Amino acid sequence: MSQASPDNAVRTNVPARVAIYIALILFAVYYLLPFYVMVVNSLKPLDEIRGGNMLALPQQLTFEPWSSAWSTAQIGVQATGLKPYFLNSILMVVPAVAISTLLGALNGFVLTKWRFRGDNTIFGLMLLACFIPFQIALIPAARILGLLGIAGTTQGLVLIHVVYGLGFTTLFFRNYYAAFPTELVKAAQIDGATFFQIFRRILLPSSGPIIVVTVIWQFTNIWNDFLFGASFGDFDSQPMTVALNNLVSSSSGVKEYNVHFAGAILAALPTLVVYIVSGRYFVRGLMAGAVKG
């Protein structure tokens, strides 16, 4: 898994190279434009936005919209800003990602190294979870959360996201571990290691790339989820996405576009950070899972 070196690339002549770069730069600008608009307008007073020209740089730089979006903006009926919901999201996402990744790794381990009769059927059924639309599961999920007494709580949302994420995390880890040498597991068995010792001491230390892939995937999906958050969340547990919606689509009062832009950036920030920090491993891990699986 070496990094792509220039030696691997097809040699091209200078005009072709210039054309390629121009095209790439145009695409980059095109993709960055919405983000530029959001950043620029979140730093303007509302009057300036109303004056037109969304693309202009702020004449009067202000961070007021940001602090407003974070701590004082009207969300639903309360003027709390996005802060408590940001916390809700963190409290939901971190355990949900951790648990679904760990369970996915265990599933992958069992499905590849501790095979049993019908294991492929079970894997196939788990894969179905990747294809079931969220909406179909809403009513049964609500019923189960009610029975468990965790409706409207963060634990309830964690449970829903773990169950929904298992299909994907299992798929990732199964394909990764399929390429993991079974002889290592046998050697560890002869050395006397138990199921969990083998998992923790032999497999997990070699799972870095696929853990990164799974964490990014799960973090992004769960953080960005709106439907489950809106359906099963209360004030104590509603995630950032629902709060952002309540902020932006409130039908009373003045539309504070600058605050909305700031709020939207705040909501997108964590996933952005996760990508920037571990994006390099993401591509590498995807390749490992894809090619060897």
Add this chain to the structure above:
Amino acid sequence: MAFLEIRNLEKSFGKVSVLKGIDLEIDKGGFLVLVGPSGCGKSTLLNSIAGLETITGGSISIDGRGIDGLHPSKRDIAMVFQSYALYPNMTVAQNIAFGMEIRGVPKAVRDKAIGQVSDMLQIGHLLDRRPSQLSGGQRQRVAIGRALVRDPKLFLFDEPLSNLDAKLRVDMRTEIKRLHQRMGTTIVYVTHDQIEAMTLATKIAVLKDGLLQQSGTPAEIYNNPANTFVADFMGSPAMNLVPVAVHKNGSGVAISAERDNLEPLVLTVPNAPAGLAGHDGGKVIFGVRPEALTDRDSADRNARNIAEGECLIEVVEPAGSDTFAVTRLGGKQVTARLRADANVAAGQKAKLAFNLDKAVFFDPASGQRIG
């Protein structure tokens, strides 16, 4: 009672029967090599001894103790794998000590054991490296070290040399043999390489299709193969197996092999096995190894029964130390092993000496040896 005893061992995966009643044993300090073509069940047999596969029927005991159903770690065995199976995230020292660590052996004892093993295998300077930083031969040594450090009753080797290049393979082969002689350990070794089997073993077991074809010392297997499969599989170049007709005559039994455009080659066999006369008028398969079929001058002086016959040489293959001459008998290619400077040429006739002391005969229908 033998040290390792395998009784009527059976293993099937669903409806597919992989081992069909294997009986095998080896004495303490012996070196048992399981050899056979791929898919013969030799690795499954080894995994059954290790406890990595559950067996369907029969029993296995080590040093008088039945080990059926015991966890691999409780069988007092150690195994060296084909891919070495070194834990990639651990250093060499950690790899060697992992089993002891799991068993809760104190660190001081572990370090002492690592020191002893690494001295013996000359891997002391590698202890802090990871497996990815080692060459194939070094990995092999570490894998052997990890097995040695357990000081088990039985060592299991699963094709340990097949991932090495040819030169290194020969070196490591010698080293394993030396290790066995020095430590006096009991080893079960799986390979598909018949030369490895011949050089290492004190006892060879030849398997095919889940059945034990023959077991015995390398010399027994080589000189007295039980059937045509064993005769053909062991030895390189392979034993010549020629269909011949059998006739009784005054002094004993004669065999004749058909030839294209030539008179049949007739050889009188004074020392024919008793069973051969029963095939009078019928056909049998005459087996003779290339080194028992040679030019007159290099024929074995101690052999009591040598028959000569003139054969048409089709191909001459000089190999440096010997010259191999290929002729055709009974529709089969027959290889003779001659002196390096033997005076033969392709397309010409040459007188070949058949050492009938070493000749063996097989039933053409069953392939079994005629005694």
